[in-house]
Amino acid sequence: MAAFELNDLSGQVAIVTGSSSGIGEATARELGKAGADVVVNYHGEERNADAIVSDIRAMGRRAIKVQADVSDEADVVAMFDRAEEELGPVDIVVSNAGLQKDARLADMSLGDWNTVISVNLTGGFLVGREAVRRFRKKGLREHVSRALGKLVFDSSVHQVIPWAFHVNYAASKGGINLLMQSIAQEVACEKIRVNAVAPGAIATPINAGEREAHLDDMLKLIPHGRVGDPEDIGRTVAWLVSDAADYVTGQTFFVDGGMTLYPGFRGNG
Numbered sequence: 001m002a003a004f005e006l007n008d009l010s011g012q013v014a015i016v017t018g019s020s021s022g023i024g025e026a027t028a029r030e031l032g033k034a035g036a037d038v039v040v041n042y043h044g045e046e047r048n049a050d051a052i053v054s055d056i057r058a059m060g061r062r063a064i065k066v067q068a069d070v071s072d073e074a075d076v077v078a079m080f081d082r083a084e085e086e087l088g089p090v091d092i093v094v095s096n097a098g099l100q101k102d103a104r105l106a107d108m109s110l111g112d113w114n115t116v117i118s119v120n121l122t123g124g125f126l127v128g129r130e131a132v133r134r135f136r137k138k139g140l141r142e143h144v145s146r147a148l149g150k151l152v153f154d155s156s157v158h159q160v161i162p163w164a165f166h167v168n169y170a171a172s173k174g175g176i177n178l179l180m181q182s183i184a185q186e187v188a189c190e191k192i193r194v195n196a197v198a199p200g201a202i203a204t205p206i207n208a209g210e211r212e213a214h215l216d217d218m219l220k221l222i223p224h225g226r227v228g229d230p231e232d233i234g235r236t237v238a239w240l241v242s243d244a245a246d247y248v249t250g251q252t253f254f255v256d257g258g259m260t261l262y263p264g265f266r267g268n269g
């Protein structure tokens with residue numbers, strides 16, 4: 001069966017940033033399940049990265065962990081160097097690393113603004129730029145994929161839904177949308193596909209406090225009636241980077257249980 005008939009990533013190498021927890025971890029595991037060899041990038045949690053690497057190796061894939069701060073240019077370049085040295089040319093890059101530093105606007109420090117923009121948006125630029133450079137150097141490997149490379153950004157429903165008390169985060173994700181679309185427009189003619197996934201509320205460490213304190217309020221915003229699992233996002237990314245999605249570029253997939261349907265407007269609104 002041709003590779004594009006399956007979500008088959010056999011023979012491809014993937015980097016997932018921020019993949020020692022949450023959505024990145026689930027994505028790394030789903031890419032491994034689909035056949036890819038995986039670079040688990042971590043910033044803090046080395047022990048989790050070790051466990052994920054060993055689980056992916058147990059699936060019969062190759063996997064390594066690489067420490068890198070995605071907001072640091074030299075770290076990002078070194079991460080791609082390590083990936084290529086140990087696993088070979090990189091076919092798939094998922095820019096997932098992200099964080100929140102929440103405060104009311106009047107109380108938000110410039111430091112907290114800069115940290116969120118540096119990791120979520122500048123990190124996306126650095127990882128996306130390096131991905132495109134490496135895809136070009138690698139060349140087309142049609143026996144594993146019809147694309148020269150696949151780049152996916154983890155955005156958020158807050159690329160379109162304004163988010164009071166989180167202006168740094170919402171601004172970073174709004175920026176990711178046009179970063180993604182502009183890169184996609186620039187490189188589509190080279191068979192490099194660039195897309196984004198925009199999760200709604202997914203059960204991960206980034207929102208553990210909010211889920212504990214406000215689960216009922218959160219569920220009112222989700223017509224599907226449950227908080228999402230990290231695997232809901234990982235499976236979408238695995239499809240998006242496979243040849244089953246070969247004609248898809250420049251798109252954001254909202255994986256949010258209907259949050260962007262604005263359920264508060266159901267009925268009389």
Ligand code: NAD
Nearest residue numbers: 018021022023043069070096097098156199201202204206
């Ligand atoms: P998470 O906190 O589990 O994951 C974020 C990961 O990014 C962590 O592993 C962290 O170590 C890593 N990271 C942070 N700063 C880094 C840096 N400078 N360099 C490298 N890695 C760094 O939370 P998550 O929910 O899995 O978040 C993953 C992505 O999904 C983020 O971009 C987040 O904005 C996005 N997202 C999450 C949700 C949700 O509800 N969980 C919703 C929308 C979007």
